[in-house]
Amino acid sequence: MPDILVAGGGPTGLLTAYELERAGLDVLVLERDARPTAQSKALAVQPRSVEVLADRGLLEAIEPYAEARVPAGHFSGVPIDYTDLPTRFPYQLGIEQAHIAAAIEARLRTPVLRGAAVTAVSQDGEGVTVTAGGRDHRAGWLVAADGGHSTVRTLLGAAFPGTSARVSLVVADLRLAGEPAGLADEWQLPSSTSGFLLPLSGGRHRVIIFGEEQQRLGRDAPVTAGELQRGLTAAHGPGIEVGEVLWASRFGDAARQLQRYRHGRVLFAGDAAHVHLPVGGQGLNLGLQDAVNLGWKLAAQVRGHAPSGLLDSYHDERHPIAARVLLSTRAQAVLGVPDPDASAVREIVTGLLAVPEARHAVALELSGIGITYPEVSGRAVDVPAALDGRAVLIGAPAPEGWTDRVEVRDGGDPRLVRPDGYVAWAGGPGLETALHRWFGPPSLNGHKAVA
Numbered sequence: 333m334p335d336i337l338v339a340g341g342g343p344t345g346l347l348t349a350y351e352l353e354r355a356g357l358d359v360l361v362l363e364r365d366a367r368p369t370a371q372s373k374a375l376a377v378q379p380r381s382v383e384v385l386a387d388r389g390l391l392e393a394i395e396p397y398a399e400a401r402v403p404a405g406h407f408s409g410v411p412i413d414y415t416d417l418p419t420r421f422p423y424q425l426g427i428e429q430a431h432i433a434a435a436i437e438a439r440l441r442t443p444v445l446r447g448a449a450v451t452a453v454s455q456d457g458e459g460v461t462v463t464a465g466g467r468d469h470r471a472g473w474l475v476a477a478d479g480g481h482s483t484v485r486t487l488l489g490a491a492f493p494g495t496s497a498r499v500s501l502v503v504a505d506l507r508l509a510g511e512p513a514g515l516a517d518e519w520q521l522p523s524s525t526s527g528f529l530l531p532l533s534g535g536r537h538r539v540i541i542f543g544e545e546q547q548r549l550g551r552d553a554p555v556t557a558g559e560l561q562r563g564l565t566a567a568h569g570p571g572i573e574v575g576e577v578l579w580a581s582r583f584g585d586a587a588r589q590l591q592r593y594r595h596g597r598v599l600f601a602g603d604a605a606h607v608h609l610p611v612g613g614q615g616l617n618l619g620l621q622d623a624v625n626l627g628w629k630l631a632a633q634v635r636g637h638a639p640s641g642l643l644d645s646y647h648d649e650r651h652p653i654a655a656r657v658l659l660s661t662r663a664q665a666v667l668g669v670p671d672p673d674a675s676a677v678r679e680i681v682t683g684l685l686a687v688p689e690a691r692h693a694v695a696l697e698l699s700g701i702g703i704t705y706p707e708v709s710g711r712a713v714d715v716p717a718a719l720d721g722r723a724v725l726i727g728a729p730a731p732e733g734w735t736d737r738v739e740v741r742d743g744g745d746p747r748l749v750r751p752d753g754y755v756a757w758a759g760g761p762g763l764e765t766a767l768h769r770w771f772g773p774p775s776l777n778g779h780k781a782v783a
């Protein structure tokens with residue numbers, strides 16, 4: 333019997349499984365789809381997520397598939413320069429989400445169980461029983477990472493308040509049959525307010541359109557080549573000819589978030605916990621950061637050394653971050669509305685974002701580099717994560733009783749770095765308090781490791 337079940341083998345579920353396995357737990361991922369998807373919703377990975385992937389040795393696995401490195405983000409299309417961000421990776425990594433999922437899956441010890449759609453969940457004092465693919469699976473805990481239409485969320489009747497979609501957009505990957513001279517062959521930030529086009533490898537293009545026609549058509553209307561042609565011509569002018577459409581889908585600006593990320597022995601992460609308009613490339617990043625925040629806390633809980641409240645700190649730390657992204661993406665959606673009043677606000681906001689301090693504050697937020705939590709002092713940029721999922725202590729003597737949970741390294745400014753890369757202690761008094769707060773009481777195992 334695995335320690336933990338993960339519903340959903342998207343990027344969030346896979347990275348959570350990876351974090352749990354690194355910490356030595358047995359995990360089983362239950363995935364509805366029979367085969368890994370080749371379709372990628374997300375194309376942009378923000379700098380903080382690039383740091384997280386690099387820290388786990390995953391960046392080198394995905395870099396060969398990178399389409400672009402864009403040294404900027406955008407706020408509803410207003411460029412936000414990233415070049416002065418305090419990170420080794422001051423750029424958005426343009427890469428298809430499917431490559432990230434595949435790289436993480438390749439690292440898992442346990443293969444993902446495919447064709448295993450979750451259809452029932454029950455929990456008791458000892459664990460969780462999940463029916464998936466017609467079979468029952470039992471484990472101590474369930475991580476629900478089954479996406480924006482989460483079945484687990486519905487089965488548990490978890491409240492998912494927020495706003496319904498008001499605008500409709502189309503995403504498609506296609507090949508062009510003709511293009512005007514001078515069409516950019518590099519990634520550029522969106523300049524039109526009704527659609528844009530990004531070149532992808534293999535002669536493909538990613539298209540997003542959000543004109544009047546999309547607002548008239550129903551959410552279930554099939555996307556046709558004609559609709560894409562009209563949308564692209566409106567956004568880019570004449571000369572673009574749509575050829576083969578590889579895949580297409582509609583999406584909207586619904587903004588919803590779970591009130592509680594934890595429901596007993598079920599923890600929600602990624603799109604299952606929060607949905608919003610994917611403007612500015614934020615959703616995948618939220619999911620990846622949820623995964624690294626949750627993984628070590630849940631592992632400590634299963635191992636029995638989690639201090640009181642550690643697991644609940646997952647909700648306490650991550651819920652406000654996604655709430656802020658929902659706020660930001662809702663504001664960005666309004667700025668994009670083709671309406672004179674919205675245009676007036678847009679002009680004012682564009683002016684404000686030209687002020688360096690304002691631009692920098694927004695860059696810190698969009699990139700994830702500015703994300704921090706109330707009880708830590710920011711992230712450690714220069715302390716690679718321990719391979720076995722332990723915390724890292726540098727510049728201080730080995731703390732007897734904790735070395736089963738804390739890897740001790742020589743040199744550097746004194747710091748205790750949590751497994752998700754955030755600094756729990758930065759010199760001075762309070763090391764022992766921080767160890768107790770995040771890693772529980774000292775243990776016999778920890779003493780043995782010192783000896």
Ligand SMILES: Cc1cc2nc3c(=O)[nH]c(=O)nc-3n(C[C@H](O)[C@H](O)[C@H](O)COP(=O)(O)OP(=O)(O)OC[C@H]3O[C@@H](n4cnc5c(N)ncnc54)[C@H](O)[C@@H]3O)c2cc1C
Nearest residue numbers: 340342343344364374375376450479602603610613615616
């Ligand atoms: C057009 C578009 C563009 C986007 N661009 C970006 C971007 O550039 N940057 C960014 O950061 N984000 C972007 N996003 C958002 C990003 O794609 C999502 O936030 C991301 O996919 C969330 O990952 P996830 O693993 O939480 O969910 P998902 O990727 O949805 O994965 C959920 C998994 O669960 C499986 N599943 C579903 N139901 C069940 C079930 N009952 N049982 C078992 N398995 C199940 C699914 O098959 C799927 O594999 C974009 C989204 C859209 C729509």
